Amino acid sequence: MTNQELWMILPIVFVGISVLATILVEVTANNFNKTLYTSLFFLVLALLSSLNIWFEWTFVSSSEYLFGDTISVDKFAVFFYFLIIFVTIFTFIVSRDYLLRIKHDRGELLILILLSLTGMMVLVSARELITIYVALELSSLPLIALGAIRRGKYSAEIGLKFFVLSSVSTAILIYGFVFLYGLVGSTHLTQIAIELKNTNIAEPALLFSIVAIIAGFGFKMALVPWQSWIPDFYQGAPIPVTAFLSVASKASAFAIVIRIFVITLDNSISVEFWVTVFSLVSVLSMSIGNFIALRQTNFLRLLGYSTIAQAGYMLIGIAAFTSNGLGVNGLLYYLAGYGFSNLTVFFVFLLINSKFDDDRIDNLNGLIHNSPFLAIFIILGLLSLLGMPPTVGFMGKLFVFSAAIDSGLIWLAVIGGINTVVGAYYYLRIIKKIIFDKSNSSENIPVNKTLYVTYSIGALGIIFLGVLPALLLNLTKSAIESLI
Amino acid sequence: MEDYLLQYGVLVVYALLAIAVPIGMLLISYLATFIKIRPSKPNEVKLSAYESGLPPFGPKPVMFNFRYYYYAILFVVFDVETVLIFPWAVKYGVLSKQFGLIAMFAMFVFLFIVTVPFIYAWRKGDLEWIYNRN
Secondary structure (H helix, E strand, O other), rough: OOOHHHHHHHHHHHHHHHHHHHHHHHHOOOOOOHHHHHHHHHHHHHHHHHHHHHHOOOOOOOOOOEEOEEEOOOHEEEEHHHHHHHHHHHHHHHHHHHHOOOOHHHHHHHHHHHHHHHHHHHHHHEEEEEHHHHHHHHHHHHHHHOOOOOOOOHHHHHHHHHHHHHHHHHHHHHHHHHHHHHOOOOOOHHHHHHHHHHHOOOOHHHHHHHEEEEEEEHHHHHHHOOOHHHHHHHOOHHHOOOOOHHHHHHHHHHHHHHHHHHHHOHHHHHHHHHHHHHHHHHHHHHHHHHHHHHOOOHHHHHHHHHHHHHHHHHHHHOOOOOOOOOOHHHHHHHHHHHHHHHHHHHHHHHHHHHHOOOOOOHHHOOHHHHHHHHHHHHHHHHHHOOOOOEEEOOOHHHHHHHHHHHOHHHHHHHHHHHHHHHHHHHHHHHHHHHHOOOOOOOOOOOOOOHHHHHHHHHHHHHHHHHHHOOOHHHHHHHHHHHHO | OOHHHHHHHHHHHHHHHHHHHHHHHOOOOOHHOOOOOOOOOOOHHHHOOOOOOOOOOOOOOOOOOOOOHHHHHHHHEEEEEEEEHHHHHOOHHHHHHHHOOOHHHHHHHHHHHHHHHHEEEEEHHOOOOOOOOO
């Protein structure tokens, strides 16, 4: 390991150290605040070292392939580092009050989230099949424990369900990897790409392995034939965990899918095949997610189905492969915007949920009269998820759909548009309840200053990135340039 | 060639010793019964396959103590640790020539990472047989 390699993997190292440090502080200091601040300290260090790589301040090389081409910390990876570390930091800050209220296993919740984050950080920069597999397992195993950590009504059920489904999907993924390795004779993505271009293999085995890999990652991305765990997890798991999972897990899975499909499997035969598969899966996810969400009465289950639909919109970005990187660009933009809007909705709901201790949509009735600020924040988040024009959600949808039109998939863009209208029904229904319906109680929900700051960051992100998309587009553009 | 075979000679001696020791122990113990040093008083517990262990056979599915599971997990941690230390220890001479002291400290880092969960289990009281979280 050279000095340079050490500087390049510093973000991952800091997150790894944060796990150890948090464990040690948790067992020695009997004070939850210390545990929380230790983890936040190391996460901020990880963020700073990611900034170092992005702006090439010190000891950063232009050659990005590290450790025998198993990991590459290019700008694409660093973009996702920013995204998932930010998600984790905000989750920790916002869930502090929630965690102080629950009596047991609150340090463990932080530790497991950090462990999962370590896996995700490796996953977004992995360039080798076995590294991808190990990182994927590291990121999903803590999530199983996290789903069941509260010992509530549903926790055992979701723990078991998530465990079984996740192991089956990983097994299918490995099966796909095995076929790919058998055809090409290498586990390195660079080597696989070269080999596929030179030999132009057109065997059913290649197509089978593509389907298996899509199935394996489809589970993580919450796409439709593999979506059954999502609503249950959203309903039963602690809300901070769900907020973390909904953005970070999805983002890391999309990152690795971009690396495997858009960069590696880009010979003409496989492209033609996986573009078809991705378009179909995307249509299924959008339609089924939106139509089931229409009739939900539980807010968290509704968000679960909404996340399935959102994954469908994002997948259009990958299906629009022939648009010269526009699709992936739109996808990255969409993911960042989705992070802002979904987290805002989740975190506001965390506060409301802590008052009612139950997650029916009716609890939001008349929120604007009791706590107008919270209502404005959650309405902004919902509008952005719906794709209303001055918000970041609209910009994301615009980029993704226009990329689809550019690459000749007009029908996909049309179905996406129709689904946006269908989705508008249930998002607007919640907003109607918030504004016009009669409230069950008249007391307002206490909010402390830290929470206002985080909500405001979310709201500012939603509006600013919706009005001035160039801020984020520069980042996504250079991320993609480093990739291609 | 003879030197090569001689290495197996050591193995043969070791095998003979390994066979002789338990047979000798049983033999001495058997002989001791004749001079009344070792009285033979068998009972049900003594004759069971694992004295002070779980009964190996039972009429219905045996109830396990759930707490074995913690020990199993901690055992796996140390088992994997050993597996990874062995190749390092064998090649330490080569490694230390190439990397100097870093070769040693790299393993210390690994050992530290493995020890942290152990500390966690210890401080959280998972090593105590009678489980008491507070």
